[in-house]
Amino acid sequence: MTDESEQHPPGIHTPRLFLRRVCQDDAQDVFAIRSKPDVAKYCGFIPEKDVDESERWLAHNLARPDYYTFAIELQSEERNKRHRDAALPIVVGLVGIIRSPNVGYILNPGVQGLGYATEALVAFLGNYWAYSAITDDQHASRNCLSAEIDADNRASRKVLEKCGFTLWELRKHDYYSPMLGWTDTEEWRLPRPEQDSSS
Numbered sequence: 001m002t003d004e005s006e007q008h009p010p011g012i013h014t015p016r017l018f019l020r021r022v023c024q025d026d027a028q029d030v031f032a033i034r035s036k037p038d039v040a041k042y043c044g045f046i047p048e049k050d051v052d053e054s055e056r057w058l059a060h061n062l063a064r065p066d067y068y069t070f071a072i073e074l075q076s077e078e079r080n081k082r083h084r085d086a087a088l089p090i091v092v093g094l095v096g097i098i099r100s101p102n103v104g105y106i107l108n109p110g111v112q113g114l115g116y117a118t119e120a121l122v123a124f125l126g127n128y129w130a131y132s133a134i135t136d137d138q139h140a141s142r143n144c145l146s147a148e149i150d151a152d153n154r155a156s157r158k159v160l161e162k163c164g165f166t167l168w169e170l171r172k173h174d175y176y177s178p179m180l181g182w183t184d185t186e187e188w189r190l191p192r193p194e195q196d197s198s199s
């Protein structure tokens with residue numbers, strides 16, 4: 001697990017996960033995710049062929065000020081449960097702002113279907129609204145986040161619904177996916193929660 005004291009903002013603990021800002025050293029684990037066709041097909045990229053590609057992708061994103069993304073690690077107890085059958089990388093997923101105001105998330109196929117994406121996104125959103133309220137950069141004025149997903153991506157739709165997003169619009173045949181051809185896009189939105197005036 002990464003040293004939390006080096007993180008800004010600090011890492012986020014959930015019942016089963018630990019989230020901290022993704023960094024260049026995560027390239028190998030990111031490659032284990034972004035090399036999988038089942039991950040790439042709904043995210044609009046071609047599966048990466050070697051770790052150099054993941055390194056370049058990370059370097060490009062980390063240089064952008066609106067890239068606010070967290071690596072998802074399993075807490076040790078959870079990791080022990082999952083580690084029995086197969087060796088898992090430390091970083092099992094990514095969640096965050098891909099390009100403001102769009103959120104995104106990807107998980108290693110070895111840990112999908114366990115509710116981790118929902119748990120990670122809920123935690124990320126709480127952090128994001130708090131973080132963006134105190135910064136003076138482009139995040140501060142954001143009062144709404146969005147997510148654009150392939151209309152056939154039912155797992156992703158479920159995650160958004162469970163996190164409180166609502167469907168904003170369906171755009172037919174608006175996106176050419178390198179793996180799927182012309183696809184329909186659903187845009188989902190989530191407004192900033194109202195401040196509790198009593199606190």
Ligand SMILES: CC(C)(COP(=O)(O)OP(=O)(O)OC[C@H]1O[C@@H](n2cnc3c(N)ncnc32)[C@H](O)[C@@H]1OP(=O)(O)O)[C@@H](O)C(=O)NCCC(=O)NCCS
Nearest residue numbers: 039042105106107112113114115116117118154155156158
């Ligand atoms: C989308 C993704 C992050 C979801 O991760 P996850 O941890 O499996 O998600 P969760 O377990 O939190 O929730 C998934 C929900 O979708 C459901 N689901 C999964 N596959 C499904 C399918 N093919 N059809 C319908 N529902 C499906 C699950 O049953 C679960 O619902 P439930 O909680 O009511 O049982 C993961 O599948 C992934 O990384 N996919 C590839 C990358 C991707 O598509 N990213 C999103 C692009 S924006």
